[in-house]
Amino acid sequence: MDLSGNPIPELLPDVAALIDSMPEPRLFISADYRVLAANRAYREQFGVPEDLSHHFCYELSHHISVPCDQAGESCPLKTCRDTGEASRVLHIHHTPRGQEHVDVEVAPIRDRAGRVLFYVETVRTVRRARSGPSAEGLVGRSPAFNRLIALLERVAPSDATVLLLGESGTGKELAAQALHDASTRARGPFVAVDCAGVTETLFGSELFGYEKGAFTGASTRKTGLVEAAAGGTLFFDEIGDMPLCLQVKLLRLLESGTFRRVGGLEPLRANFRLVLATHRDIKAMVEEGTFRRDLYYRISAFPIRVPSLRERREDLPLLVDSLLQRLCQQRRSLHPDALAALLEHKFPGNIRELRNILERACLLADGDTILPEHLPEDLEPVTDYVKEAAEEEIVPLEEAERRYLRWALERHGSDRRLLAQKLGLGERTLYRKLKDAGV
Numbered sequence: 001m002d003l004s005g006n007p008i009p010e011l012l013p014d015v016a017a018l019i020d021s022m023p024e025p026r027l028f029i030s031a032d033y034r035v036l037a038a039n040r041a042y043r044e045q046f047g048v049p050e051d052l053s054h055h056f057c058y059e060l061s062h063h064i065s066v067p068c069d070q071a072g073e074s075c076p077l078k079t080c081r082d083t084g085e086a087s088r089v090l091h092i093h094h095t096p097r098g099q100e101h102v103d104v105e106v107a108p109i110r111d112r113a114g115r116v117l118f119y120v121e122t123v124r125t126v127r128r129a130r131s132g133p134s135a136e137g138l139v140g141r142s143p144a145f146n147r148l149i150a151l152l153e154r155v156a157p158s159d160a161t162v163l164l165l166g167e168s169g170t171g172k173e174l175a176a177q178a179l180h181d182a183s184t185r186a187r188g189p190f191v192a193v194d195c196a197g198v199t200e201t202l203f204g205s206e207l208f209g210y211e212k213g214a215f216t217g218a219s220t221r222k223t224g225l226v227e228a229a230a231g232g233t234l235f236f237d238e239i240g241d242m243p244l245c246l247q248v249k250l251l252r253l254l255e256s257g258t259f260r261r262v263g264g265l266e267p268l269r270a271n272f273r274l275v276l277a278t279h280r281d282i283k284a285m286v287e288e289g290t291f292r293r294d295l296y297y298r299i300s301a302f303p304i305r306v307p308s309l310r311e312r313r314e315d316l317p318l319l320v321d322s323l324l325q326r327l328c329q330q331r332r333s334l335h336p337d338a339l340a341a342l343l344e345h346k347f348p349g350n351i352r353e354l355r356n357i358l359e360r361a362c363l364l365a366d367g368d369t370i371l372p373e374h375l376p377e378d379l380e381p382v383t384d385y386v387k388e389a390a391e392e393e394i395v396p397l398e399e400a401e402r403r404y405l406r407w408a409l410e411r412h413g414s415d416r417r418l419l420a421q422k423l424g425l426g427e428r429t430l431y432r433k434l435k436d437a438g439v
C-alpha cells in the first residue's frame with residue numbers, strides 16, 4: 001500500500017528487521033515525512049524517541065516544525081518524490097553531540113509493480129567538517145562552505161583527479177588534506193609538492209628521486225616524492241606557478257603512470273591519487289599560452305571552487321572562535337565591536353589573513369578580550385555600493401540596479417537560490433541580470 005495515505009504496510013516490520021543489520025544509520029520515512037522506523041545504527045548514533053509513530057523526519061534532524069523545503073533548505077525527500085530518483089544532499093543535523101554535518105541520501109523503495117512504498121534515508125556523519133568551534137580541521141556552516149564539503153564528500157571515495165581553485169588563503173591545502181582523509185587511501189601518505197619557485201633540476205630529483213652516483217653529491221639513493229606518495233595522495237600546490245618545461249614532465253608522468261629516478265634505468269610504476277590547487281585562473285593561462293592545454297585537460301576533470309571568505313561571511317564568528325582556540329594558549333574572545341569591525345573588512349587574504357590578524361591581536365591583548373584597538377588600523381571596508389549610490393548624484397536606474405546587485409552578491413551571494421528568492425526573482429532571471437550587469 002502507498003504510504004502517503006499512511007497506514008504502514010505489512011511488510012514494514014520485516015524490512016525494518018532487515019535494515020537493522022545494516023551498518024549505516026538508516027530511517028524509513030513516508031512520502032509525508034513521517035518516520036516509520038529507524039535501524040539500530042541510527043538509534044545508536046543519533047538517538048530517537050521510544051515511539052517514532054508521531055514524529056516527522058524534520059523534527060528529529062532539524063528540530064523544526066515544517067519540512068526542510070518549506071524552511072529554505074533543500075529536501076532530498078521532496079526531490080526524490082518529484083523525480084522518482086535517489087537524491088543526496090549535505091545538511092547540518094541536530095545530534096546528541098551537537099550540530100553535525102551529515103551526508104543524507106533518500107531513495108525510494110518500490111513494490112513489484114513499481115509503486116513507491118516508502119523511502120529509505122541513509123545518514124552518514126561527515127567527520128571532515130565541523131559546524132561548531134573546533135581546534136582542528138575545516139570549520140564552517142554557510143551554504144558556500146557546505147557546497148564545498150558536499151563536493152569533497154562525493155569525489156573523495158573515487159580515485160578521480162581533483163583540481164582545487166580559489167583565492168589565496170581560502171583553505172585549499174586543508175581541503176586537499178580533508179579529501180585525502182575521506183578517501184580510500186586515508187591510511188596511506190599525504191605528500192605535498194609546492195610548485196611555486198621550483199627549478200627544473202630540483203624538481204626532477206625531488207619528485208622522482210635519484211640513484212647513488214647520479215650526479216656529484218648523490219652519495220646515497222634518494223626516494224622522490226612520487227615514490228613516497230605510493231598508496232596515498234600526491235598534492236601539487238600552486239600548480240599554476242609551475243614553469244612550462246616542468247609541465248611537460250608532469251604530463252608525461254600522468255600519461256604513462258611511470259617514472260624513473262634520476263640516473264636510473266628502470267621505469268617504476270606510480271601509485272598515487274592526484275590533487276592539485278591553484279589561486280590562478282589557469283583556464284585564462286591556457287588561452288595566454290602560459291599553461292599547457294593538454295595538461296589542463298588532464299587535471300581539470302573535477303574542479304572544485306573553494307569559496308572566498310567574502311562569500312561565507314556568516315562563518316566569520318565561528319572561524320574566529322576556532323582560530324583563537326588554535327592560536328592562543330589562554331582562552332580569548334572577541335569584543336562585539338572588534339567582531340563588527342572584522343565583519344566589515346574585505347579580507348583579500350581570506351582565512352590566512354584572519355589568522356594573522358588574530359595572532360597579532362592575541363599578542364597585543366593583555367586581558368581575555370580582544371578589543372578593536374588590537375586589530376590593524378588599515379582594515380579595508382567592504383565597498384558599500386548602496387551607500388555609494390545614495391551619496392552620489394542621481395544615477396540611471398539601471399546603474400543603481402547594477403550596484404545593488406554587486407552589493408547583494410558580495411554580502412549575501414553564497415546561496416544564489418536564496419538570493420534570488422530574497423530579491424523576488426527567479427533564479428534564471430537573477431543569473432541573466434548578473435550577466436547583463438557584468439557582475
Ligand SMILES: Nc1ncnc2c1ncn2[C@@H]1O[C@H](COP(=O)(O)OP(=O)(O)OP(=O)(O)O)[C@@H](O)[C@H]1O
Binds near residue numbers: 168170277
Ligand atoms: N574552513 C577552515 N576552517 C579553519 N581553518 C581554515 C579553514 N580554511 C582555511 N583555514 C586556515 O587558513 C589558513 C590558510 O589555509 P590554506 O593554507 O589551506 O589556504 P590555501 O588556499 O591553500 O592558500 P594558498 O593558495 O596561499 O596556498 C591555514 O592556517 C588554514 O588552517
